[in-house]
Structure formats: C-alpha cells, structure tokens
Amino acid sequence: MNSRRDPARPKADADQQASQGVLRLGGVAVELAGRQVLHDVDLLVGRGEQVGLIGPNGAGKTTLLRALLGLVPTTRGSIAIDGRTPREARGSIGYVPQRHEFVWDYPVDVRTAAMTGRTHRIGWLRRPGRADKAAVDEALERVDLVDLRRRPIGELSGGQRQRVLVARALALRPKLLLLDEPFTGLDVPTQEILTRLFRTLTSEGTAILMTTHDLPAAADTCSRLCLLNETVIADGSPEELRDPAVWLRAFGVARSEQLLHTLGVAR
Numbered sequence: 001m002n003s004r005r006d007p008a009r010p011k012a013d014a015d016q017q018a019s020q021g022v023l024r025l026g027g028v029a030v031e032l033a034g035r036q037v038l039h040d041v042d043l044l045v046g047r048g049e050q051v052g053l054i055g056p057n058g059a060g061k062t063t064l065l066r067a068l069l070g071l072v073p074t075t076r077g078s079i080a081i082d083g084r085t086p087r088e089a090r091g092s093i094g095y096v097p098q099r100h101e102f103v104w105d106y107p108v109d110v111r112t113a114a115m116t117g118r119t120h121r122i123g124w125l126r127r128p129g130r131a132d133k134a135a136v137d138e139a140l141e142r143v144d145l146v147d148l149r150r151r152p153i154g155e156l157s158g159g160q161r162q163r164v165l166v167a168r169a170l171a172l173r174p175k176l177l178l179l180d181e182p183f184t185g186l187d188v189p190t191q192e193i194l195t196r197l198f199r200t201l202t203s204e205g206t207a208i209l210m211t212t213h214d215l216p217a218a219a220d221t222c223s224r225l226c227l228l229n230e231t232v233i234a235d236g237s238p239e240e241l242r243d244p245a246v247w248l249r250a251f252g253v254a255r256s257e258q259l260l261h262t263l264g265v266a267r
C-alpha cells in the first residue's frame, strides 16, 4: 500500500520526498528482558508525512519510539534518521513523551521546561545562547504559551502541560517529531490546537510519527496509518485500510463489531 499524496503537491516531488525518507527502518527487532517485543519492522516516513502508529496495548509502539531515540538497543535491522543512526541523530529528534512520564513537580517555569528540549544540543553545563532562547520563544509562540512562560509547570492544567511538552520538542526545530499518545486526556479545543499545529508542521516538511489509541482521530489527521503488533501488520492511507481483516489481525481479536464500527469499516 502506498502513502496518500497531497493532491496539491506534484507527484514526482512527493515520490522523491517519500523515497528519501526522513525515517527509514528495515527489519528492526527489539528484545526487552530476554523477550522479543518487535521483529521485522519495516517503515518509511517521508518529509511532510504524518504517520499514525496504531496497535493494541503492549504492541510495542512506545518501544519502537524509544528505539528511534536510541534509548533501547535493537537486536537486528537498521534505523536511519535523516541518514544517521539514532545515537547520531539524538539531538535533532523532537520527542513528546506521554504526559505522566515528565516530572511536573520540578520547580521550573514553562520557558525553562521548554529549554530542556535543547539540553543535549547546548551541553549540560553551558548556558543557553541567543539562538537557544529564540528557538524556545518561537516554540512557545507556536503552542500559544507565551503568556504563561513564567508560570511554574506544577501549576499548569493537563492541556497546558501537553503544550509545554510539544514546545520542548519543537525547541529543537526537528525534522522528525515523535509523539507518544499526544491527545490522551485532552479536551476538544486543545486537541484542535495541536491538530492544526501538526498540520502546519507537516506542510513545512516536518515528518511526524505518532502513537495513538484514538482511531477515528488518527484516521482523520494522519496521511498514513501503520498497524503494529510486534511487527507491521499493514501500512497505508486510511482509505487503503478499509479491509476489516487487517484491523482484526493487528488487534489480535477474532471479531470485534465495536472495533470495526468505531473505525467505520464494518460491513
């Protein structure tokens, strides 16, 4: 199955961008505590693509993101991020972890928290320079948090916290943005702000890979969906993934009317 193309973009241009691939995985396998969690994972994410990584609990979605960040080792296969290994690319990947993974009682304000996105690039003991401050202020503007930049992060709502995490990732001006469950627990207006922002970022060429359990939202916002359950079960545009069988296989269920109705693929 091929990726869906933006009709406004010339085909040759889109094909070239997709084939270059900001992110390219071939035959990737990961073991955790002696157990194979991922195997034979092939995936290509091109410039300006937003790909949804979909699968049941325990399918290996977060593990895949962590492998891309070089936080868990692969036992087989190759990962190239803009032609570099995860370790080489580490300072240039924007990563938005699940909200509960961040330390919110740390006594810093919004701007300082966003600046931690650039720690790897600045170096642990160096002070942020003018370029770092400009990048952070631009990121805060993009998520509409400029007015709250001096607010301690412990005093923020869930939606505001999510926007801090996105600003922190964008402070790197990344070519690749990895989002782990970015919409979980957010109200509709905040989801819309982020959806619009992700659309703008892809129109600027950023590649986005996002895990989510919100299947209708994924079908609505992503140009491609990758169904994962230890390996890639199917990969294509939402229109191409109309076969109920691939969803049933990805989610490991024999027959689930609810799942198929949620997806709008029930016959």
Ligand SMILES: Nc1ncnc2c1ncn2[C@@H]1O[C@H](COP(=O)(O)OP(=O)(O)OP(=O)(O)O)[C@@H](O)[C@H]1O
Pocket (backbone or CB within 6 Å): 032, 033, 037, 055, 056, 057, 058, 059, 060, 061, 062, 063, 064
């Ligand atoms: N540190 C770890 N050590 C051992 N096994 C782990 C570790 N982290 C995750 N696993 C296992 O790896 C598998 C994949 O977990 P992972 O968190 O990647 O799944 P997921 O698709 O992100 O799930 P969810 O949708 O619930 O977040 C699970 O079986 C999990 O128990």
